[in-house]
Amino acid sequence: MKHLFLPVCIYHRRRTPTLIAAMLVLITGTLPLFSQAEPVQPGDYSALPRQMSVEDHLFILGLSRAQAPVLRPEQQQIILTYEPARQSETVGYRNQIQYRSRGPRQVAVAFGHEQYRVLHAMDRSPEGVFFFFFDYEDSLLSEIRTLEYRFVVDGVWINDKNNPHQRRLLSGIQISQVPLPQAPLIPKETPVVSQTGPMSLREVTFLFEAPSGSLVYLSGTFNQWDPYLHRLKEIQPGVFRITLNLRPGTYFYYYVTGGRRIIDPLNPSMGADEEGIALSKLHIPQ
Structure with a gap:
């Protein structure tokens, strides 16, 4: 035995x-x-x-x-x-x-x-x-x-x-x-930071709700505020997602859809730019 x-x-x-x-x-x-x-x-x-x-x-x-x-x-x-x-x-x-x-x-x-x-x-x-x-x-x-x-x-x-x-x-x-119950498609808070990623990077998933067929983009300090570089994919009617590999640190961002800038409604952490405009804040720990 x-x-x-x-x-x-x-x-x-x-x-x-x-x-x-x-x-x-x-x-x-x-x-x-x-x-x-x-x-x-x-x-x-x-x-x-x-x-x-x-x-x-x-x-x-x-x-x-x-x-x-x-x-x-x-x-x-x-x-x-x-x-x-x-x-x-x-x-x-x-x-x-x-x-x-x-x-x-x-x-x-x-x-x-x-x-x-x-x-x-x-x-x-x-x-x-x-x-x-x-x-x-x-x-x-x-x-x-x-x-x-x-x-x-x-x-x-x-x-x-x-x-x-x-x-x-x-x-x-x-x-x-x-x-166990099914995992919600959109968590209570976003973005979702994973501990896994290539080298020292972290996988960060951004989720956003908008009318089906909308064009939704992600703009932030991680892409030099380019409003068209990162487009979210509609994974389910009205639910949009994109996953980026980011290094640990602090970032600011917002969504762009319909010609408007929208802060992340599921992210309670916020900041502001030099003009006092509200931004969503993301901190990725080491």
Whole structure:
């Protein structure tokens, strides 16, 4: 039997990752107790969403039983829950019998798009149900169509029993799945800067909405304000796009259509030229 050794990281969103060596046994799907890692404690905010809302607080307070994954497309969130088996141990005090819950010490979730190398600590509700708010970006929707994950309970890898969507590997291991919504054709903010590009360049995608059949051009400091050098292509009725390879730095630009200059309505970052005319601003980090 061959074993595969992988470095596994316990990851807290607001803490420094602690790297531990762990043995992943592909045949049994188990992992030894990661007792040397940073323990998962109730009240660890790493499992909470980026911005807590009243709805989130009420959800956590009312979480008394584990359930199927909760998909929130508007918040771009998926809530995963895990409930340990209802086990107890009997403790006798003279003529009295007291029952004490025996819950897991550490519960985490690992995701397929991270190659299951990162264990995200789950938090616990007042009723003892573990939960994790998975926040995703539009960029993830363009990379994967299904979120795949497994729970790690005291070192043992298991699937989500409350999730009806499962994928079984040839080894017999079950992977829990959550179908993701389609990526929006136009993101909430533009331009979209990709980390990939030739040499030290970045791929920057500009998107603009205009009446179908319009001529839309992009003018900026990256093309010496030439109003006709970069024409956007209509990829769908009323949606225009162009992708440029740009070096890290700060740029200013606007769109030209129908003889008018229009700043990017989806870019909140703005600047102005010497005459005080508003311009859209783009910063590409190193």
